[in-house]
Amino acid sequence: MDEKKSECKIKIIKDGPYIVTGNVPLQESIITPKGKAYEYQPGRELPQAETYALCRCGKSKNPPFCDGSHVDCNFDGTETASRDRFEDRAELFKGPELDLLDDNRCAFARFCHSEKGNVWQLIEESDKEGFRELAIKTAVECPAGRLQVMDKTGKVIEPEYEPSIEILQDPERRVSGGIFVKGMIPLESEDGYIYELRNRYVLCRCGKSRKKPFCDATHVPMKYKDEQ
Ligand code: FES
Numbered sequence: 001m002d003e004k005k006s007e008c009k010i011k012i013i014k015d016g017p018y019i020v021t022g023n024v025p026l027q028e029s030i031i032t033p034k035g036k037a038y039e040y041q042p043g044r045e046l047p048q049a050e051t052y053a054l055c056r057c058g059k060s061k062n063p064p065f066c067d068g069s070h071v072d073c074n075f076d077g078t079e080t081a082s083r084d085r086f087e088d089r090a091e092l093f094k095g096p097e098l099d100l101l102d103d104n105r106c107a108f109a110r111f112c113h114s115e116k117g118n119v120w121q122l123i124e125e126s127d128k129e130g131f132r133e134l135a136i137k138t139a140v141e142c143p144a145g146r147l148q149v150m151d152k153t154g155k156v157i158e159p160e161y162e163p164s165i166e167i168l169q170d171p172e173r174r175v176s177g178g179i180f181v182k183g184m185i186p187l188e189s190e191d192g193y194i195y196e197l198r199n200r201y202v203l204c205r206c207g208k209s210r211k212k213p214f215c216d217a218t219h220v221p222m223k224y225k226d227e228q
Contacts, residue, residue, distance in 0.1 A: 014190040017053040017066035029166040058207035063226035097126035107202040108217035111141035145200035176226040178202040178215030
């Protein structure tokens with residue numbers, strides 16, 4: 001791991017924010033429909049800093065940053081997500097050219113859809129022309145890291161990301177999404193536990209996930225919107 005990557009970290013504060021250290025670039029990204037698939041469009045510019053605190057309770061008046069509102073709203077940020085390893089939690093889907101592990105941790109970003117079907121259909125037909133590439137794309141573009149694609153030798157196919165954080169917006173659903181964390185940034189629980197290192201994951205920022213600290217798409221039914 002290079003020096004820049006080794007300095008990056010996210011620390012969860014008990015019933016409070018995520019403290020991000022190590023100069024991690026921060027930007028807003030808009031989930032945007034493109035035919036039957038989706039792409040990211042850049043959103044607002046956000047201030048950059050060596051250390052910053054991202055709201056976890058959903059009540060900040062200065063989103064995506066913490067403004068102390070978690071104290072006033074008595075935020076209960078208890079971490080309830082499984083700490084089992086991804087491979088132990090995930091279900092295996094086998095296809096002719098590719099296999100897929102799926103841990104069902106959905107942030108409802110919908111990048112698993114394409115013009116030729118969803119990732120599970122594409123895996124099943126991964127020996128057909130053009131389906132292999134599309135199966136890989138729809139798996140690796142899932143921000144939640146729910147989907148991990150492998151070739152038939154078991155080699156994981158995963159993009160290389162520089163550490164960065166994207167604040168997701170989902171105007172198609174008229175909601176604000178979670179915090180997309182890219183590039184193997186370590187995540188430390190309030191009790192000091194280090195979660196399994198992952199290349200992609202989405203953190204909850206509406207405060208209502210049942211799998212805290214991770215997003216479980218609850219922001220959609222609760223209509224979370226981070227407008228001030
Ligand atoms: S976590 Fe501090 S305002 Fe939301």
